[in-house]
Amino acid sequence: MADFRSDTVTQPCAAMRQAMHNAPLGDDVFNDDPTTLELQRYGAELLGFEAALFAPSGTQANLIAMMSHCQRGDEAIVGQQWHTYKWEAGGMAVLGSIQPQPLELQADGTLALTDIAAAIKPDDPHFARTRLVVIENTVGGKVLPLSYMRAVAALAQDRGLACHIDGARLLNAAVALAPQQGVSPQQMARELCQGYDSVSLCLSKGLGCPVGSLLLGSKEFIARARRVRKMLGGGMRQTGVLTAAGLYALKHNIERLADDHANARLLADGLQQLASEQPALKTLTVIAPQTNIVFTDISPALAERLLPYLAGHGINVTASRYQAAQGALMRLRWVCHLDIKRSDIDRTLSLTDKFASS
Numbered sequence: 001m002a003d004f005r006s007d008t009v010t011q012p013c014a015a016m017r018q019a020m021h022n023a024p025l026g027d028d029v030f031n032d033d034p035t036t037l038e039l040q041r042y043g044a045e046l047l048g049f050e051a052a053l054f055a056p057s058g059t060q061a062n063l064i065a066m067m068s069h070c071q072r073g074d075e076a077i078v079g080q081q082w083h084t085y086k087w088e089a090g091g092m093a094v095l096g097s098i099q100p101q102p103l104e105l106q107a108d109g110t111l112a113l114t115d116i117a118a119a120i121k122p123d124d125p126h127f128a129r130t131r132l133v134v135i136e137n138t139v140g141g142k143v144l145p146l147s148y149m150r151a152v153a154a155l156a157q158d159r160g161l162a163c164h165i166d167g168a169r170l171l172n173a174a175v176a177l178a179p180q181q182g183v184s185p186q187q188m189a190r191e192l193c194q195g196y197d198s199v200s201l202c203l204s205k206g207l208g209c210p211v212g213s214l215l216l217g218s219k220e221f222i223a224r225a226r227r228v229r230k231m232l233g234g235g236m237r238q239t240g241v242l243t244a245a246g247l248y249a250l251k252h253n254i255e256r257l258a259d260d261h262a263n264a265r266l267l268a269d270g271l272q273q274l275a276s277e278q279p280a281l282k283t284l285t286v287i288a289p290q291t292n293i294v295f296t297d298i299s300p301a302l303a304e305r306l307l308p309y310l311a312g313h314g315i316n317v318t319a320s321r322y323q324a325a326q327g328a329l330m331r332l333r334w335v336c337h338l339d340i341k342r343s344d345i346d347r348t349l350s351l352t353d354k355f356a357s358s
């Protein structure tokens with residue numbers, strides 16, 4: 001089995017399960033679950049915030065953040081492809097009465113600073129009150145650099161807006177950027193968050209937990225967020241069984257994200273190589289990965305044969321059809337994570353080679 005569909009499919013390892021089993025428990029709605037308090041303290045310190053709040057999902061952590069920053073009728077600037085805008089069932093509008101102002105992404109995954117500035121509405125009764133800028137890092141596996149993150153925070157501060165990072169995979173960005181800056185991934189993560197009012201972080205993706213996200217911010221912000229979480233039904237009781245996994249992950253599973261990035265590169269390079277050697281794979285193009293996610297495009301005709309072949313050998317990817325200039329294409333998404341080993345990459349490449357040769 002090699003399940004490339006998402007880094008959410010990871011199973012808790014034996015040591016993580018043991019930590020969950022052994023966790024001291026309280027009642028988190030009474031704010032006395034010791035393991036959850038410990039995770040929130042640990043996470044806040046890790047990312048350089050005063051306080052943190054455990055949430056059942058990244059979607060809810062983002063929604064809590066947006067509803068804590070914005071009042072009904074306020075506006076949030078988001079990316080057209082941001083998770084908060086496109087992949088969260090419209091929650092900010094439906095449940096928060098927040099108007100999204102989506103902007104097109106640049107090729108590197110950023111929102112142009114000039115586009116953000118131009119989207120901020122003047123104080124005029126015709127307009128919604130622009131209140132928040134949301135940034136996503138990583139976005140589609142792309143890393144937004146530190147200089148860009150700083151520039152957005154500075155712009156938001158200058159214009160009196162709050163700013164939030166959807167950092168579902170922020171630690172992947174930190175691990176990718178840390179070597180260039182000569183700092184630890186933890187230090188890099190703190191630097192990426194500096195100047196932001198809040199950040200959400202998924203524990204249940206590359207970090208390998210079964211459930212959960214953290215929302216981080218000031219003490220005052222987290223106090224408001226706690227009420228919103230309760231309103232949304234996210235107040236849970238003996239959460240220590242879940243937050244013990246989060247603590248384990250933050251202590252043991254950050255540095256190892258580099259292995260996932262290395263595996264993604266191996267997979268991308270190997271597929272690229274096969275595409276140049278195998279006539280049957282000539283429609284295959286590979287987008288070079290920056291972190292743990294590889295995208296490849298193939299013709300729908302090839303996808304129709306290749307995907308069932310791989311699935312028949314226990315190798316699963318997600319595929320979505322889109323219209324490119326040269327016609328319809330299938331975009332495959334291969335996500336590397338802690339349950340994908342180097343040997344899975346080798347096996348995937350050799351099976352693809354065998355498929356192309358037959």
Ligand SMILES: *Cc1c(COP(=O)(O)O)cnc(C)c1O
Pocket residue numbers: 056057058059060062083084136138166168169202204213
């Ligand atoms: C996965 C993800 C989330 C939250 O996802 P949940 O499945 O709700 O935990 C938020 N933002 C981004 C960018 C994501 O990739």
